[in-house]
Amino acid sequence: MLLNNVSPFLLSALVGMIGLLVGSFLNVVIYRLPIMMRRDWRSDCADYLQIELDDSDNDEKPFNLVLPLSRCSACKTPIKPYQNVPVISYVLLGGRCGQCRHPISIRYPAIEVLTMVLSITVAWHLGYTLQTVFALLLTWSLIALSFIDIDQQLLPDSIALPLLWLGLLLSVFNIFIDAPTSIIGACAGYLILWSVYHLFKLATGKEGMGYGDFKLLALFGAWLGWQTLPMIILLSSLVGAIIGSAMIVFGNRDRNTPIPFGPYLAAAGWIALLWGKPINQLYLHIVGL
DSSP states (O other): OTGGGSOHHHHHHHHHHHHHHHHHHHHHHHHHHHHHHHHHHHHHHHHHHTOOOOOTTOOSSSOSSSSSOOBOTTTOOBOOGGGOSTTHHHHHTTTBOTTTOOBOOTHHHHHHHHHHHHHHHHHHHHOSSHHHHHHHHHHHHHHHHHHHHHHHSOOOHHHHHHHHHHHHHHHHTTSSSOHHHHHHHHHHHHHHHHHHHHHHHHHHSSOOSOHHHHHHHHHHHHHHOGGGHHHHHHHHHHHHHHHHHHHHHHSOOOTTSOOOOHHHHHHHHHHHHHHHHHHHHHHHHHHTO
16 A cells, blocks of 8 residues: 555656666576577587597586676676676777777667667556566567577576566466466467468478577567457567568668567567557547447
């Protein structure tokens, strides 16, 4: 009751600062998690084949989301704590390493700002509720999944599957939806894209998407219910078609080059998370239902 009387501006400011810090961590996840996965795959293959693994390219041990500490990619100088303040350090350093002056990618502060903006939007829309806590967790995870998919065309199970199970667990307590709607949504989300994948492969002999996309839509089905799936598929397909066509026409992108579908699914699912009901009501009103 006390929290409800606190200004939403205070909540937004607090969540915004947390979002900046989380965005800085997401940069680490986006870069390191695929490398960690590749190392695990190589190690598993070596164990299965019973061969000696060449560790010449794995000189950094341990290598995880915490160690080694952040450092410049050019001169390898460790980044000092005051040089690692989200956005502010980038601006004060002029977008360059404090030691060798090597340029730092603008994407790092961009992801931090994106995480802050989306976090504030979630907090402002949902307010002081338990939904806000879990919606923020989902939002941050979707940012990581989207950029990993853009870079590697990969949607890690280590992020997607725990979120899928969490969505099902939340439905037991009716945090977003009830359990039957969540279970049906998870099954339907996976089977819809699984069916599209196999029909497309049967018709063309090509793979139109990856299994990670199935799991991502199943995730949204678990969190938001089967009723939101048509809207998510429609929105993601529409945005993907527009951006993909623009990249081919204006970006000289090869038509045969795969375009990751995960970011479009993530964006559509996030929109459905916050505005799914009014969008559905508007659609039903337009079609006269």
